[in-house]
Amino acid sequence: MPSYKICVVFALALMLTACAGSYSRTALAPTAENYESFLPVGVTSDSRYFEDDSHDRLASLNRDMRKTLAQVPNGRGLNVLALSGGGQHGAFGAGVLNGWSETGTRPTFDVVTGISTGAIIAPFAFLGSDYDGPLKRFYTETATRDVVRLDVSGAVFGRGFLTKATPLKAAIRQELTDDLIRKIAEQHRQGRQLLIGTTNIDAERPVLWNIGAMAQTDTPQARDLIRNVILASASIPVVFQPVTIKVTNGEVRREELHVDGGLTREIFAYPYELQMRQLLRAAGLSNRKNRIWLIHNKKLEPTFDPLPGNATAVANRAFEMLIRSQSLGNIESILVLSNRDGFQANITYIPKEFQKKPKEPFDPEYMNELFSVGYLAGQHRHGWIYDVQDWQ
DSSP states (O other): OOOTTHHHHHHHHHHHHHHSOOOOOGGGSOOTTTGGGOEETTSOGGGEEETTOOTGGGHHHHHHHHHHHHTSOTTOOOEEEEEOOOGGGHHHHHHHHHHHHHHTOOOOOSEEEEETHHHHHHHHHHHOGGGHHHHHHHHHHOOGGGTOEEOHHHHHHSSSOSEEOHHHHHHHHHHSOHHHHHHHHHHHHTTOEEEEEEEETTTTEEEEEEHHHHHTTOSHHHHHHHHHHHHHHTOOBTTBOOEEEEEEOSSOEEEEEEEEGGGTOSOOSSOTTSOHHHHHHHTTOTTSOEEEEEEESSOOSOOOOOOOOSHHHHHHHHHHHHHHHHHHHHHHHHHHHHHHHTEEEEEEEOOTTOOOOOSSSSOHHHHHHHHHHHHHHHHSGGGSBSSGGGOO
16 A cells, blocks of 8 residues: 555545545445355356355365465475565565566465555566566556546545546556466466455455456456456555446346455465365375465564654554554464464565655655665565564
């Protein structure tokens, strides 16, 4: 999530929302009793899951994970890459991946997950080092005008959303081409998995989208849905209008509203109910070095920085602290999973020593410097904390 003056934007958007005309979509949405039976239009039923689903309801994910484990080459373990949210701070993750590729030691990731800005990075990280170029370009050349457009009239006279993500939607379409999505489908057929997180704001639940399974459909409708999922994952509530996802239960069509995946998770590896230890044992991988790599596009350590004392500064600092607290909680949950299932968890994140501040929500100068910091972290072993269980 972009953090610079974000609380001011939230407050202004809320005030404008109060002035906007009311809009009811009750007739368009599923009900509390039946919403779980609705599935996205135009893709297969195994295209998504609620991350907090029961073991039984994750049966198709269990099946896909068996395929993933079956294709892991002899001599190595499973590699899972988890990419956090962070808005323009995603320049750090893009730098890590570019620097890591330069060393020649970057592994092939069998599973890649992404939330918010991590959802934008994830498809390129999934496809490998050959796609580092688009990542570097997006996170070093993008400015605020390339991501959002102020829409005060729409906020006052429309549905109350302060900005439009039209530029970001166009950028996602430009980078996530039909050919690139077909390459994701090809990798999925080989057993690899790309999972993107959004938040179903109607249900207040985290949703995981199996992008490779969706790409198998190979229709314009399915490819547009993939792009909309990535847009939704990066759409800050209130600031951006939620992304509408058309769903059906086989008889009628309804719509869901999806927003930033960071609202429910800042970073994730796989659902808690997925019985990974048993799956690894069945695949003969339990004795290999299985790893989860966490790239967190934020600082995780508190920084002493005296505030001016005005409400804007206090609100912005409070918002940053909330994100950090949630991030630490999510990381702790991943550590519980890694300990339960026999993974080595490794993490890199923006160092406390990086003190430069952005001048706008997407500041190219700031992102270039942060990309360089990430690049160095990716190039050197000391850029990672290995075996995070020993961290804290």
